[in-house]
Amino acid sequence: EDGFSGVGFPGGGAAAFSAAPAAESNGRVEGRTILLERYTLPTKEFPNGRLEIAAGGKLLYEGDLPYKNGVRGERTFPFVKQDCMKQPSKFFGTSVVDRLIPVQRAYNAVRNRKHEFLNRISAGVLAVEDGSVDTDALAEEGLAPGKILVYRQGSKAPEMLNLGNLPSDFAEEEEWLEKEFSVVSGVSDLSQSSTPTRVTSATGLQLLLSQDDSRLAATKENMFSAMKEIARQTVRLYKQFAGNARLLCVAGEGGKTQAYYFSAEELSCDDVVFETEENLGANERKETILSLLSAGILTDDGGKISQQNKNRILDAFGLGSYENCRDISALHADCAREENLKIRAGEKAKTDDLDDHDVHIAEHSRFYISQEGRSSMSENARKALAAHIREHMEKKAARDTEKTPV
Template sequence: MKTKDENDKYEKELVESVLKDFEERQAERKTFESNWQLNINFFLGNQYSFISPVGDLMENGKQYFWQEKEVYNHIANIIELRQAKLSRVRPTLTVIPFSDDERDIACAKTSKKILKAVSQNINMSKILSKGTMWSEICGTVFYKVDWDNNLGKIIGVNSLGNEIKEGDVEVTVCSPFEIYPDSSTYNNVEDCMSIIYARSFHKDMVKNIWGVDVQGKDIDVYSLDALSISGGLGYSTLSNSMAKKVKKDQVVVIEKYEKPTIEFPNGRLIVIAGDKLIYNGDLPYVNKSEGKRGFPFIRQTCIPTPNCFWGASLIERLIPIQRAFNAVKNRKHEFLNRLTMGILSVEDGSMDIENLEEEGLSPGKVLIYRQGANGPKLLSSDSMPIDFKQEEDALLNEFVNISGVSDLLNQTSLVNASISGVALQLMIEQDDIKLSSSSEEIKYSAKEIAKQILRLYKQYAKLPHASRIIGDNGLVELFYWSSSDINSEEVMFETENEINETLAQKRSMIFELLNSGLLNDENGKLTNSMRAKILEQLGFGIWESTQDIKTLQSKNASKENLQLIMEQTIKEPSEIDDHDVHVLEHISFMLGNEFEKSILKNPEIEDKMLEHIRKHKKFKNFNQENKES
């Protein structure tokens, strides 16, 4: 057993080695950071910045007072359009049962409900949108899935009077500035031997979270509140810029995650705040398949790059075009300034030059010049060269060709042309298919996040949890679950083509199905339950007030079917039941695969269901006899 001095020496050496490793990773990643800064600046509108030979971000100011240095930001429009289209990629996930056992099937259904409930609670759509913004601008983003004991419902109070909560999962979007792999040549997170997650906190925040006092210091952090000056002749404009900014009383908190090895079979997590060791132990989360521990990070890229940990951004390809476009537009406006304001030729000593420079040639101005001298005159200027227009149009087309994104409705060639709806739809699909790589990255991230969420609940959710979801029948469903209800982590997609499926396309398909009669019943009519489902799919929400008595009877019969499978009991028929509806629902359930598998486990279920159906028929016959009498 180590003595206190030996432990102190070990901790000091461990902290020094981690800090040294962190500095080396910072140096290795500096080139990528400069590119990310440049991408962010061009997206925000600070487009006169460049990377110096030493890797620092520099800015070009105006060289002359008359110089046009305006920004015509097409990059922001392209990225926002891509984000709007990618926001439709929200895959519906389901869980595959571990086996065909009825218990496993029920657990898989519960796991699917858990994913649906947690997605609503943490607003998964907003998290994916925030992550997609980072990946579109910088090329890479990370999602961190961990467990927070301070979340969830209060389940008790400890001896100190502090609240004890049940805990819950937390999904955090991590920018690429916070992640440091041991090498930038890996293709994914799982290939890394270790990953450092570094953030800057105020020293008081470190005290509140980890309970340690650490001396704060001035730290250079990236900030978006810097300003860049641009403009033209006689005016200036301000735009946001990303640059390093000094923050006081800050502490760098480093979390180093090490992959499981022979020396550390459960991996290792080292947490350091400033120069103090906070934690040194196993990786906390069993978040990988087969009960293994691993990194809690999921990587998402915009454009995958071969043999590189960091993805590429579309902005990197658009920056040269954007610079050329700004140059053409500004030179064009400078030419127009010369054309409209003119260039005055004045004989030396013939006039008061200072007055002329300050006031210019205002309308009605009286020009006084020396007697005998030649009067001032404007130099003749040529008309606007056609080259400006040609180059501007060529650059606009190049924006579309390089980005692969175009706003078809704003293209005059399409507006004035006579194009069929089918051809226009094909053009839209071709335009959207260029986003397939980025959309697949989002779907993969959502799938991996769902897997890690289930594994964390399986590890930590030992106590019963209560969750609410909107069920398939349109009702608010409250269900209880715990870690024992999660025995499968195989997540798959229920939907595939979200990016090509707009609400208008969905509605059009539903109307086509309605006109073809495929949604009608055997009598050729549209049932009330189907009508309610169609209204829901059309985007009008769940109209609970439109549910008729037959819909409610059908839902009640479905609950009885589920009760028989789960509890091996079924309630007696009631006088308020619509026996025809109940009998049809029960027979339909008996003809399904789920019922066949259930009777293999418990043959008595079939006898109970048949007896229940006979009682419904007796009730029906009894009611008919009473009506006849």
């Protein structure tokens, strides 16, 4: 039996079936077998759901659903369904391909009729007078190149019928169906690396790009929803199985890897949001930054660009990783972020006389008032960070006093 996958509702409860695909359809293959899994949602008979696993004709597991991956600790399917386009009151969604099938069939029919007509024209139809030629021999042998055709004396010579030219309706219908493909699928001329002949302005091209994005908006939203649900279930599984201490490595600001220790008790929320949903490409982002620079939005009142903005612009242009392009203030900012993590973990962070106190005060204050800082730091850690900021302010005031001439 081949592998199968589906969803059914036996006995009033929902169940999911899944199986690995068979290696071959005919015969058994040594070293391979079909794994069958059946998931049943919680019912009155089985409050924790049911999971049965079978392979090789043997029942390997039968018991409750092992994962508390639902809302409020409920047990549910460990799967996430992603639809291209959802259908109201239906479990399975639809896709653009389903909408293109009727157009494809009509297009194939037009192409077939077109080729039949061309074949008829190229093969030709020979008209002969009754009894003038041997029609049986002519039908069997055909009109080979250089063949001598003998017909009865006094009769009309055989001639090819004029079938006319290919009607223009075929070309018009074919062109209309090709345009219908573009409209239904949401693939414009710009997506096919071609520019419409009547659109030459940048505004018009941007409007066409916006139309392409709007056609994909529903599919994009469904894809993001599925990704969020996968992340929520992952967080719930960590909350169930993480235990007392787990090590998590994440990419922090500037592409620097940071390690965090956490326990299952700290995962008190499973809300997932996307930090950025940027639709701009690399070149568009660079053009946007250059436009902001030209408008003076990234400069201060004196018309100068701060060092932090310079570093961010270099990062956006892909030059932030070069040591010669990064100012020393970026290193001070990285050091301040590491101190934030130490203070949050309950460790002691000392100030240094060579610290850029302005940068440290800005980074510590940003973390102190941010949502991440308020939710992740304890009350003692917040007091320690506030004391650390005051220490930087005192050293900064002392340094400014030394520089002030008497």
